[in-house]
Amino acid sequence: MSGLLNISDASDCFTAQTIPELYGNDFLNPDVGGLAVAMSTILLRWGDNADVQTTIIMLLTQVYPVILATATSINTRNLSLFDAHFAIVATASPVSIYLVYSSFRDFIGLPSSLFNKLTHGKKVIRLLGLTLPIIWTTINILISFSPRAFRNSPQNCQKISFVEWIQYQTLSNFVGILDIMGQRDLWNDLNGRGGLGTLALITMWIWAIYMVYHRYDIVDEMRFRRQNQIEQINDFKKKALNSGDSPKSIVVFLHHFRRAIFPLCNLVCSSWNVITSSHPWMIFAIIMFLHWSWILGLQKGMLIERYQLSYGQILSLFSVILPLASVARLLLKRREDFTDFICNLWPSFLRGLRFLVTKKNPYLGRMFTIWVVSTTADIFWIIGYVDGGSKPNPRTPVNDPHKAWKPYSISSPLFAPFAALPLAQQWQWTHFCDSFAGEVELQGVTNPFQTPLAHFHYPHAANDDVRKNLQYDYALVRNDSAAGLIQDFIYAGPFNTLAALPEVLTVSYNLADHTFSVYCLYTSSKAVPCATGSYTTSPYLSFIIHIADTDEEIRLRAQDKEWGFSNDAPSFVLKFEDAGGQLGDIDLQSAVTKRSHCEILKICASSGAPDIATLVPLGIVLMTQDEYSQYCLLPRLYSV
Template sequence: MSEMQLVNSTDPYILALEGYMLCVYKNEGQNPDMQGYAVRISNFIVNLCLAILIRYSNEDVIESVSVLLLQIYTLLVSAFISLIRKKLSVADAHFAITSTVSPLAIYLLYASVRKILRKRSYLYRRLGHHSNETYVALSLLVLLMWIIMDLLIYFADVFTNKCPRITLVSWFMYRFMAAYTSFIFASVFIVILICMWIMYLLRHFRDIRDEYRRHKMKAQPWKHFRWVQWFPLTFKSFMIAQWDVITKGHPWMLTFSVVITYVVWGSSLMLYIPDLSKFYYDLVTGLEEDNDLPTLPYQAPDGYDPLGFGQLLAATVAFPPMWQVLNLIWTRRNDIVAWIKSYPISLWNGIVFILTGHRNPWKKVLERRAENGEAGTFYDSVPLTGPGEERKVGQRTDSTFSNDEKIELETSEPTLWRSTTSFDYPTTYSTSTLYDPYNPARS
């Protein structure tokens, strides 16, 4: 019996799914220039290095984002050109999507959406005023290309191998199985993350409650149908409050979450399997045996060379980002050494907080917020930090604002926010001004 055997093989949806899987898997790993091991490893390393450079480097942000978009467009445009010439297999089309839907690409798309909605974005603040519209347009175009390619895979007959049509139900089943194989290796880390999040949620219950009230009071209540606004406003305020308290008080949680996303993406790229053609041959053989179909002996792809030109070229692409990361590590070696020295104390403070509730790191965040005179929340986060570690956050100067933000600040009129705390609890404070429960000067 195969590892991919499906239950209830007499179900028509299952049969359609098995037929589609047999068609796709027979072509997986057959194109080493597209799905070779060096190509997959190089793609992962480049994306990871670019994420580090975007987060920590002050000089390489624009260059890193440009390289990321160049990498994505090179794969997608090449796939579409091969598709037009009818020289693209379904397996290669699947891999073109998988290799470009990286955590960093999704974050770029998320930052672009926030930019369109005129909300603050850490990435575009780092980019400054350098062709923001161009990056936004290119990011949204990537999303459109993903959707078009995915629709063509399942509902069009334009590939070299003609796979049987599958129903919408079978399509969702295939997507579920692909997601399952990607998340299975990160399941342990996900469980740890959820358990720690729940633990911090209980420990920071009062902090989250106060932060929730503060966020809710910043909203402008509707004149009519306030009961319609109540639930989404309550849910949004609660989610933002716990996110701010936990990730700002324990920044390592955010770093751990990013690591999990890269583990999931690495699993979807099958980085743990050097030879994809042999791996998928075993899957196809198992499926054929389950369905009493004849099997063929394994044959390596024609002209396959693990050290061929395409593989070596893909490997060399990863060297420039790796060199930039090494240079960044050397430049910031003093900060890294200081972090390593302070990590044991930070770790111990985190353990003490979990066990006793003392040494609450959120209090230090509130102190920095009061010192900086900020009523809002930080939208910047610092990975590579241990539990309870302090971080320095400076005030935004005029040079850190983009031109659009400067114009908006100069032309905008002050808004009188009214409190919506009447939804939850009575208050004796004025409803015409913003009440901050963290202001140490309040009476």
């Protein structure tokens, strides 16, 4: 990223952890063996004891060498930030998290189905499982907070706050793995992700039907758990009050804590136990979806076009033969179960639906009321989600400020329709600028040999307000002789006739002192200076334009302070400003980026031609869009 937006060091540090071959990172070798071992985790549920033992040992022998090699490479300048972050993500697979969870349960004396299937070495496996989160956390902290831990740490990680680190870890290490819904785009899901989001959505609906179908069993399970918890709390209260060691306030706090937390925990745990016991295939589906999403996340950071297998990688291919053979043997043994599941899926779904509609239920009225209230709330949630995601301007309560949109956009797909946002974004791309005189498509690039372009669309007929056709192209050209501090926004065609040429041919920007000069074509001879001025990008995007011939001064200012972002396209409403600082009519307004083409941003223009007030700000916006294009088009571990 360049210095146009003054992007923080924290942003560079987090970005450097997810993008290979930039920010001082190297090209990454794919972990061939690790991905194959991840496929064998089906054995943890249905495999024989010997298969489970083999899988866990294979997992540990691949996880620990990677993270120990990463830990011992700290301060040696052998690894980059991306290498270290990839090592954490690759080893913190869903099955590794399950191993940590099972080790903790076994450590505190609770039953664990995984450790029940282990035949020997339980103490060693438990110790190794409990040590994993400590190593992950330590390396994660060093990645962001140590200025010399890795080769490119001094250039990128100098000013990181604890709040920024927590936000990044939440998004990259948690949401990035569990965001199985992808881009919430049905075609993108089927074409690029193999239908993972669609299958996950169907499974969520089936889970909801199972919850209603087994509601009495779930309630009984909750009562059983609640009774045990009440007995444990009462025993603790008696001991605490009798001993006098604990103040009474702690007992009161624990009492209220139990009433607030236990019902929700009991509902989740009871639903899980009842449904997975009655329908074991749900465990297989959840494990498959989690690993599927995890592998897709790793795949974004693995560029294998130029990769050639080394001697060690060829040897590692043979290390996965045993777990993969176990998977094949398990699938062969369970083929009847899988066949029955596929054949009975649709009849089971119809039986559950018929049960919901026809079976008598004394609580039907209460359940219907809850359904109406929750559905109404969901409707407003969806409206806010679609409105904020497809109409960035004017700002809405869910995207103002801009940083509020990220957690909202991540959580909304759990409730919003699968295709609502893509359809709305496509509609906004097509029709958002219908009420404006023109529209401009700003196209950034990632290839240094290409040129950022602005495509101007205007109606051919004066009474045609909807159909806009391409009429002008402008290119953003860097002046190499000025060390990149001078950039020209130049007319690039078409050159059909002299009469068809626009009035403004070039806007030249001096990035050092934030000034610009405009050159116009008043006669058929040559372009002459016609305007000068200055601009600011902070705290507001603003422009002061002095027209040479008339001594007129044009002032423009963005409505909101936020307009350019390191991880998103420019978003603004640029208005005319009077001498008193009051904003007036709209000059330019950003719409949305094109679906599946983050490098193309549409801008609505109030002017019916590429005049000075339109071209001057668009050049700066195109520079910012080009920076974002370089960010969004690069392969990364997770799009956060």
